[in-house]
Amino acid sequence: MGRARAWLRLALMQKKLADYLKVLIDHKDEALVEYFEPDALMLSDEAIVIIGLLVGLNVIDCNLCVKEEDLDCPQGVIDFSLYLRSSNTISSDSSNEEQGDPMTTVLDQKNYIEELNRHLNQK
Template structure:
């Protein structure tokens, strides 16, 4: 598992992850049938779309350590629940907001408040 994590980090630093995965997707019928289930995402047509979206990762400059000793160990889980909205108030109306900003009257009244 540590080698796979190191490979991912190197691919991100080289800005080649999308290129490497595109090669895998191009040869998936010949090479990957032994490693993936037939209904796996990597074997579906959606894999091409995902690889295309991963090209956007090339704009990020990654500087990751690949010589860490803990690449083989279980990584910690990040708790994102603190960043999510509370489900206790789903229709919470904030004072001063317009209920329908897409309508012409809603936009007009909102613009009047700005001036």
């Protein structure tokens, strides 16, 4: 598992994850058939669509550590619930129509996090 995590981190840092998976998909008969079930996503035609979506990760600059000794250990989970308001604390002056709008909820969350950031920076 640690090798897979290291490979994934290196591929993200090199911005070649989509390219590497494209090579695997192109040679799926030799490389992937023994590791995946016949109806697996990696062996289907839709895998090309996923590779196309992974190209979007190339705009992100990743700087990940690959020398960690604990690559085989499960990684910790960051609990963001402390920073997010629950849906029932949205301001009461919003109309019912706005509460159902996902973009309004996202913007409310963004404003709340920025407010927390400003408060922390003032301390």
